Amino acid sequence: MRIILLGPPGAGKGTQARILTEKYGIVHIAAGDLFRENIKNKTALGLQVEEILKAGTLVPDEITIKMIAARLDQPDCKNGFILDGFPRTVAQAEALEEMLKKKAIKLDAAVQMAVDDDELVERISGRFTCSACGEGYHDKFKKPHDPDTCDKCGAKDKFTRRPDDNAEAVRTRLGVYHSQTKPILPFYEERGLLKTVDGMAPMKDVTAQILALFGAKDAPAKGFQVKKNG
Ligand code: AMP
DSSP, X not given: OEEEEEOOTTSSHHHHHHHHHHHHOOXXXXXXXXXXXXXXXXXXXXXXXXXXXXXXXXXXXXXHHHHHHHHHTSGGGTTOEEEXXXXXXXXXXXXXXXXXXXXXXXXXXXXXEEOOXXXXXHHHHTXXXXXXXXXXXXXXXXXXXXXXXXXXXXXXXXXXOOTTOSHHHHHHHHHHIIIIITTHHHHHHHTTXXXXXXXXXXXXXHHHHHHHHTTOSSSOOTXXXXXXXX
């Protein structure tokens, strides 16, 4: 399974990618996570992009493409991957097409998660994450049982909020999505790869819709990589 998840910030791309990754053992490549990891580790790349992420604008294509190309070269990508947050511009989509052509790899689909803009601001501004295990939560839609403790891994006082999940940066990120990322939808439509799911549906239903695109409901479809312990 080699798919791209497309959609505005807050559409649930990361959540769906994590569910599919856990279930099928495919690699989840999230451009934003890779940048944040570099910022956390204060690498040269991290220092270069920190202010850009805070503002909610896009990292230049050249830098982003180089980072993703290096990630796709890793051996764990051989059996499949979910790209989340990349590509975000037509130039990135073209570069990805070239990269995959060189590897003789074909994409299965570009899955667009359609969501109403109005809903997005509420979704994004309420979200927080367990920094120990990466589980996502929300002030309104998914509260942990104990406000200070992660339901999944039990870590205490490890919840963090992204610095770009404030109202101003969210507005910028939505604007960037409409002006720079939406134009890649026709790119994938022309190639017969664009599929759309209803990102407003409950989380489980969105997962089911994505799986149905690949001929699977709850069970992994032929060709999916199934984790041995999953
Ligand atoms: P995300 O976690 O996907 O919301 O991304 C967080 C931030 O990382 C974005 O607002 C951008 O600043 C940067 N970023 C992530 N993916 C890309 C990309 N494909 N191209 C340029 N910048 C990106």
